[in-house]
Amino acid sequence: MSPRELTFHIFRYDPETPEVKPHTQTFKIPEEPAMTLFVALNKIRDEQDPTLKFDFVCRASICGSCGMLINGKASLACKTLTKDLPSDITLFPLPAFKLLGDLSVDTGTWFRDMSVRTESWIHTDKVFDETAQEEKMDDDLSLEIYEAERCIECGCCVGVCATANIRPNFIGATGINRVSRFMLDPRDKRDEQEYFEVVGNDDGIFGCVGLMACDDSCPIGVPLRGQLAYVRRKMAVAGWHRK
Amino acid sequence: MYLQKALTKSIRTDFIVEMVQMVSGLLLVLFLWTHMVFVASILLGQSSFGALAGFMDKYELLPVTVVVLIFIFAAHIGAIMRHLPARWAEQKVAWRHAKMIRHKDTWSWLFQIVTGFGILLFAFIHIVAVTYGGISVSLSKGRIDNPGFLIFYAILLLMSEYHASVGLYRIFVKWGFVNRHRLDRVLGVVTLLMLVIGFVTLGVFLTLKVAGGGVA
Structure with missing residues (x-):
């Protein structure tokens, strides 16, 4: 042929x-x-x-x-x-x-900005002791964190997102997935109200209109819809508690 | 930090508006389906429809429903406005984007905006007609006999059932827990069922011979 x-x-x-x-x-x-x-x-x-x-x-x-x-x-x-x-x-x-x-x-500038805005680092006041033995983490939990960590920052989910296309400040599925990773991590000491200040708004989870083009596009299959729903539920609880 | 943000006392506003959008949407779906069941009572005979209309009349439920409905409509529209591509430039981006990525749910979002505005206009006309006319078999029959009104109600039925179906789908998808494609199918069947009931009801009205000189 x-x-x-x-x-x-x-x-x-x-x-x-x-x-x-x-x-x-x-x-x-x-x-x-x-x-x-x-x-x-x-x-x-x-x-x-x-x-x-x-x-x-x-x-x-x-x-x-x-x-x-x-x-x-x-x-x-x-x-x-x-x-x-x-x-x-x-x-x-x-x-x-x-x-x-x-x-x-240029996806780099966008991702850099998203990282800063979601404060993508472990927030802790614990002083690092390099001589101490590494803390153990539960296998299931580490796998759950890894699921979100698999994001390679290609930007496909942002590119197809209608909201991201008309609202440049929206952090997109990748941003929300990133936050979910820190929410799961027991080493991060941020409480739900601190997360609420980061994503509990229209630039974060409540800006998502649920078209799920992100979930349909992720080339490496991060379960974005699940991550979005997880953060949404957490932030609804936080919003409910907030004075 | 920005001045306006520092001056904002509650950062809960977006969350509350999102909740208002969802709850008002759910109430509107509930109303739509209840309304459908009430109207479809004609399928059981003119006396059933008449009895329901009489019940609504006796307890002055019609004006109460209209006032509450207007409030829920207003809340839903007010809440949804923040997500809409409101500016002309945003509209152009949204449509071009949907065409470019050929994505079903992105298209349904745009149809949701179109049907939303359509329902706003059509429901307004319908509510005015019902509020000033009242509810009875002969009044409904009179309207359905007018081809213009018949087409009007067929379009309103299609738009509202579509809008409700997509809206419900969106809520479940956003909050999780259910399988997306199974959900799509279930809602598809429910919507189809509602449309069948709606069109059969329209058909019944069209072929109806009003009993007792139109007194219901």
Whole structure:
């Protein structure tokens, strides 16, 4: 069987040359066995257009750099096999993030801001003793924390979120997932009211309108809907208690 | 910290508004379904409908219902406004976004806004008609016999059942506990059932011969 010819419709825009209006450019390449979008995009850049901008680092769905809209669905280009796609493939950069050019967006600034706003560190007044034996954590609990920790910050959940697209201050599913991780962690001494000040508002959990595009998109399957519901329930209790 | 935030006494406002949105929504669904059961009493015969209308009349329930309903409507609209893409630019982003990501629940959110505004307008007309006309078999029959009103009620029925179904789905999805796709199916069946009852009721009114010269 002869290989399929893949037709890519790729979004092109460089903010440095605004006189060239945003448009989609078409590229054709022959499909190869076990081809990922990572391979296909590199081929296009090597052989057809060296100016095409896109981000990659690990090509193993660990670094979270290559999130993009693939035929409308947000996912990682490195873990998407072309054989799972129709021969016409439309690629857009992730919405909601600062567009650097073509398929490349700046997720770093966004995530840095989210980390600061959710105060993503263990809050404790305990002084660290490097000679003491490490404190043990219950296996089930550590697995639960790990479930949230698996987030690779690709930004797919933020890109597809309608609220994040119209409310730039909304911390998104990844932000709420991050908070849930600290809520579970017994080493973090924040009480429910302190968490309420962080996420008990419309920029946090009560800004979520429940469209669950995040849950439908997470390329590594963090159970975002469960995390959102968990934080929502916790914050409802905290809101109820609050004077 | 910002000045306006420092001056804000309670940071609970967003939480309270979210609760108002949910509770008012649930009350509206409850009202919608009760209303449907009441109207569908015509399926059991004109005397059942007449008895219910008489009961509402005797205890002056109609004006009470209307006033309470207007308050719940106002609370629901007031609470929901904060989530809406209110500015023109936001509207454009929301629609373009739904088209771009081809996501069912994102589309249903936009339809929710459209049907929400539709219900607001249609329910207003309906409430005015009922408040000034009263409730009886012959009055309902008279309205349904008018093709304009028949289409009006068919559209109001479709919009309100859709809006209620999506709204309920959203509440369950947001608070967790239930399987999303099973929930979708269950609500789909409930909504279909309500629509069938609603359309059968409309059909019954259309073919009805009012007994006793229209006194119910």
